[in-house]
Amino acid sequence: MDLFRKTLDPVIALAAIAVLDIFLFLLIGSWTVGGGETMMTGLIARGIMGDAIERIPFWNLVFVPDAGYWKIYISLGMFFGALVGAIASKEFYLRFPRRLSEWVMITIGGLLMGFGIRFAFVCNVSTFFGLTPEMNLGGYLAVIGILAGAWVGSLVYKKLLEG
């Protein structure tokens, strides 16, 4: 199939995703990722800590770990769909960051993403594919935040590339 031989135009891919997102919005809610990941964090934490998690109020008051939370399955689906795409187009192979500085950047970046998502209650997906198209005030605030953050990040990134 051509889909697995050539790179798809991202405009076509994103237009298709937008149409599907409208259907999802009508059925359950718009595309989002951070909520599912938080729930997974809670489930994993409960798996490791057991009932000790009850002593952290966040997991009682904000997110009560629940495997029946639909947002989890969007993330699992994305992993599955991408795995199928990568294998069918023979693009799957293990690759590792080479330098220690890359590992450090990825670790700090991951921590900041996780922390930021929960601080704002949204991730970049809900910002661009949910809140802003719904014209939610939070979407505009989040766009300001993410643009400023990406700008500062780009300066750091450039420094590291040149340094």
Added chain:
Amino acid sequence: MSVVGECLVAFVFGSVVGLLVQRSRFCNTAALRDAMLFKSFRNTKALLIAMMILSVGFTLFMTFGQGHPMEFDVGINSIIGLFLFGLGMVLAGACTVSTWVKAAEGNVGAAWALLFTFVGMFLFSLVWSVSYWPPAPASMTGQPNLEALQFGQANAATLQKNLGIPAVVFGTIQALILFAIYRAIRRKEDAQQLKHDATVAAHATAAPAGKSGRAAAE
């Protein structure tokens, strides 16, 4: 819809999205970073097109009270949180979507970023359990709460309710603004292309005939 039904729909949606993102190499991080750093707009244009379709689509259904818009109070935490997120995603080289997609391609760095996203969320849960800020969903009122730096809730549906103008009108205006940004980017790209062509042409005439002939063959 039943819980199982919701999870199934979500899984099917996610699978199609994962496949499309993997095949198109779309990346939200690149959409912002490349535009700022390299003046390259491949992903930015795709993001804008999707947002135009969604702005009209969502507000059209919200006009008739359909769909499930997100409902929670927003505030200063929205800016701070996404600032940290934006900084993090550029450092990690991937956002929430591309960490999953790249991890599925065998990218161990992306899987590592995902692992630490989980760790970051868990750390936040500990911090929240001390600060209790931003407010938990149960204590949200939809009204501004300036003491907690919260502005309440406002979207296309509340605009329609308060102003009596259909939500889709606002959505269309937003889509037109996004289109204007898209057009400006296209113009910039055309200008870049012209400049590039002119440089190539100048090099071709400046170089000796034999060399330029070989360059053309290459």
